Amino acid sequence: MVIHVNGEQRELSNDIQTVSDLLNHFELGDKKIIVELNANIVDSSQHEEITVQDGDRVELVHFVGGG
Amino acid sequence: MQERYSRQILFDGIGEEGQQNLQKKHVLIVGAGALGTGNAEILTRAGVGRITIVDRDYVEVSNLQRQQLYTEHDANDRIPKAVAAQKRLRDINLDVEVDGKIMDVTVEEIDRLVSNVDLIIDATDNFDIRFLINDVAQKYGVPWIYGGCVSSYGLSFTIIPGETPCLNCLLETIPLGGATCDTVGVIAPAVQMVVAYQSAEALKILVEDFEAVRQKLVSFDLWKNEQSAIDVSRLRKEDCPSCGEPPTYPYLSYENQTKTAVLCGRNTVQIRPPKKVNRDLNALVTQLENQGGAIEQNPFLVSYQSEDRRVVFFKDGRVLIHGMKDIVEAKKIYHQLLG
Numbered sequence: 001m002v003i004h005v006n007g008e009q010r011e012l013s014n015d016i017q018t019v020s021d022l023l024n025h026f027e028l029g030d031k032k033i034i035v036e037l038n039a040n041i042v043d044s045s046q047h048e049e050i051t052v053q054d055g056d057r058v059e060l061v062h063f064v065g066g067g
Numbered sequence: 068m069q070e071r072y073s074r075q076i077l078f079d080g081i082g083e084e085g086q087q088n089l090q091k092k093h094v095l096i097v098g099a100g101a102l103g104t105g106n107a108e109i110l111t112r113a114g115v116g117r118i119t120i121v122d123r124d125y126v127e128v129s130n131l132q133r134q135q136l137y138t139e140h141d142a143n144d145r146i147p148k149a150v151a152a153q154k155r156l157r158d159i160n161l162d163v164e165v166d167g168k169i170m171d172v173t174v175e176e177i178d179r180l181v182s183n184v185d186l187i188i189d190a191t192d193n194f195d196i197r198f199l200i201n202d203v204a205q206k207y208g209v210p211w212i213y214g215g216c217v218s219s220y221g222l223s224f225t226i227i228p229g230e231t232p233c234l235n236c237l238l239e240t241i242p243l244g245g246a247t248c249d250t251v252g253v254i255a256p257a258v259q260m261v262v263a264y265q266s267a268e269a270l271k272i273l274v275e276d277f278e279a280v281r282q283k284l285v286s287f288d289l290w291k292n293e294q295s296a297i298d299v300s301r302l303r304k305e306d307c308p309s310c311g312e313p314p315t316y317p318y319l320s321y322e323n324q325t326k327t328a329v330l331c332g333r334n335t336v337q338i339r340p341p342k343k344v345n346r347d348l349n350a351l352v353t354q355l356e357n358q359g360g361a362i363e364q365n366p367f368l369v370s371y372q373s374e375d376r377r378v379v380f381f382k383d384g385r386v387l388i389h390g391m392k393d394i395v396e397a398k399k400i401y402h403q404l405l406g
Contacts (some may be wrong), residue, residue, distance in 0.1 A: 006286075006295040032242045034284060036297045038287065059295045061286040063238060064216040065406035066248040067102040067192050067261075 031062040085274030099148040103190030105262030108385040123171040133255040133342040187211035221261040232303035245269035249403040297336040336397035343383035
């Protein structure tokens with residue numbers, strides 16, 4: 001499966017099915033994060049339900065405290 | 068107009084009128100670390116009328132890699148950042164009225180600081196203070212610009228009361244834990260990128276070109292060569308306690324403050340988050356392992372010893388910082404370790 005993540009094309013295992021799986025893959029599962037899937041923001045309550053598919057465009061922005 | 072500002076006056080977005088606007092404006096910069104010094108230098112050189120920069124800390128040698136207003140002398144003499152920054156900024160541009168304040172900003176201070184301010188720049192290192200800034204900005208209708216960075220990653224968002232979602236809309240709760248510059252490090256280019264985003268937004272707001280303000284939450288990773296921008300306007304919540312109707316400004320109330328207390332006779336400061344939390348002690352240990360201290364763990368707490376200092380983290384969120392009575396110093400260590 002090929003997905004565009006933050007503008008970069010990524011070849012991902014087909015084991016990744018949901019937004020949650022995707023976040024865990026990028027080690028972002030425990031972060032405060034805003035997920036946009038094909039130009040729509042995904043509510044955090046739906047990360048385990050919404051699935052990702054070949055060709056999807058995903059934007060991931062997580063919050064950090066440093067400065 | 069002045070030769071000094073000729074190059075930015077030539078720039079379409081600013082012009083003569085924009086420059087005159089800049090010179091009438093007052094900016095509050097909360098924090099004089101990496102983001103604070105970067106933003107302060109740009110705005111001082113740009114000729115903003117007045118800059119207030121506040122910080123509770125002093126300069127240390129580990130700051131010099133990225134905190135651009137400071138020198139080895141400042142670190143050797145442990146000069147408060149607010150003092151060192153004010154001195155350097157005045158050396159750069161005497162037109163600007165620079166006021167450096169040595170101050171630990173809590174709810175009492177923020178209310179006073181925000182009066183007569185046109186813009187707040189977030190240059191802090193933790194979300195407790197950002198939620199305070201977020202509420203006070205909403206209360207007084209002052210725009211503010213969030214910025215954050217760790218390792219090679221950074222992000223920024225501009226919050227305009229009455230127009231954009233606020234930080235509380237985006238996050239809903241204060242994030243606990245997470246990577247900090249003291250646990251995973253940070254490189255100066257990541258800082259400068261956030262500074263560029265923040266200070267460009269600041270110039271737009273100060274010259275009153277609100278149409279040019281970036282609507283998106285923007286992030287980047289300079290090492291992984293990634294960048295992202297998300298339109299978050301639909302996340303604005305009508306019932307948000309900070310910016311919805313009616314607002315209650317929850318983070319300006321006592322119950323939602325992080326509480327600190329010196330424990331009598333124990334040479335220890337206790338820091339307690341506003342709400343009981345269930346701290347993930349295993350994740351904490353993983354995070355602390357990079358720090359090179361001694362870690363002990365039992366089901367109830369993690370004890371972390373580094374040099375002459377012991378910090379104990381309880382599962383319910385409380386943290387004891389042993390070997391000191393100084394609340395400001397204790398909060399600094401708390402945020403360094405936990406974000």
